[in-house]
Amino acid sequence: MSENHETSGASLDSNRLRLQADCESCFGLCCAALPFAASIDFAIDKDAGQPCHNLQSDFRCGVHNNLRQLGFRGCTVYDCFGAGQKVSQDTFGGHDWQQVPESAGQMFNVFPIMRQLHELLWYLTEALTLQAASSIHNELRLALEETERLTHLNAGSILELNVAAHRADVNALLLRASVLARAEVLRSVKGSSSRRKTFTRGADLIGAKLRGADLRGANLRGAYLIAADLRDADLRGADLIGADFRDADLRGADLTDSIFLTQAQLNAAKGDVHTKLPPPLAPPEHWSLSEHKASI
Structure with a gap:
């Protein structure tokens, strides 16, 4: 190079x-x-x-x-x-x-x-x-x-x-x-939501109920998010390096501007047309509205 x-x-x-x-x-x-x-x-x-x-x-x-x-x-x-x-x-x-x-x-x-x-x-x-x-x-x-x-x-x-x-x-x-x-993300959202959650590296969030959670700027490095409910969650600016998204429900979640998200992580998760992704990542072929219908 x-x-x-x-x-x-x-x-x-x-x-x-x-x-x-x-x-x-x-x-x-x-x-x-x-x-x-x-x-x-x-x-x-x-x-x-x-x-x-x-x-x-x-x-x-x-x-x-x-x-x-x-x-x-x-x-x-x-x-x-x-x-x-x-x-x-x-x-x-x-x-x-x-x-x-x-x-x-x-x-x-x-x-x-x-x-x-x-x-x-x-x-x-x-x-x-x-x-x-x-x-x-x-x-x-x-x-x-x-x-x-x-x-x-x-x-x-x-x-x-x-x-x-x-x-x-x-x-x-x-x-x-x-x-x-x-830090820049957190400065911009400080005090803006009572629903904001904070976690540490490698957090055990298997099956966690995080629907609609405000996770902007969160440290989710290496987090275990297996089968977590992240529907409509706001993950903008969150660090997702190494996070385990197997069967995590990302329908309607906002992952734009998330940090270190990979296509492989998305491929392991569930999502739909309402899931917002950062470029150059794309919705996996198995994501569809019909495949992931769940009770609301």
């Missing part, structure tokens, strides 16, 4: 595009490299490095259009942030693990590391859109450039990376950006 990397809207949009999964350019790595266990999200057990039985020779999923119906909901909420095509086309130069089977083990081990790096690139790109965090934009740019550099290392060097240490450094920076952005 250029040392003169800019944070203009155009360049940030370009970054986002590069960090979206391009399954046509990937060798089915998420379907082969990663393990999963039989559960509500997966119909079967699969070991790491064992190709899913639904993976075809052309690296396409044989049941892609029916994953939820067949018990593979977990596949529909997974996002590699573009790591799949990076490993397939860049790190391994377009040589797939079927044609070069001796590369399979190394490719499968590199993929989850690359996925972590690409996830950090996504969050850093998002942090650079936060005007309230402009005082640390230079630090964010440097972190983004360093993370991008790491993604272009050769396979052996990637396997030797201390990813946990790098994540810790980047996460500290992302937290600073969050604090600055949420």
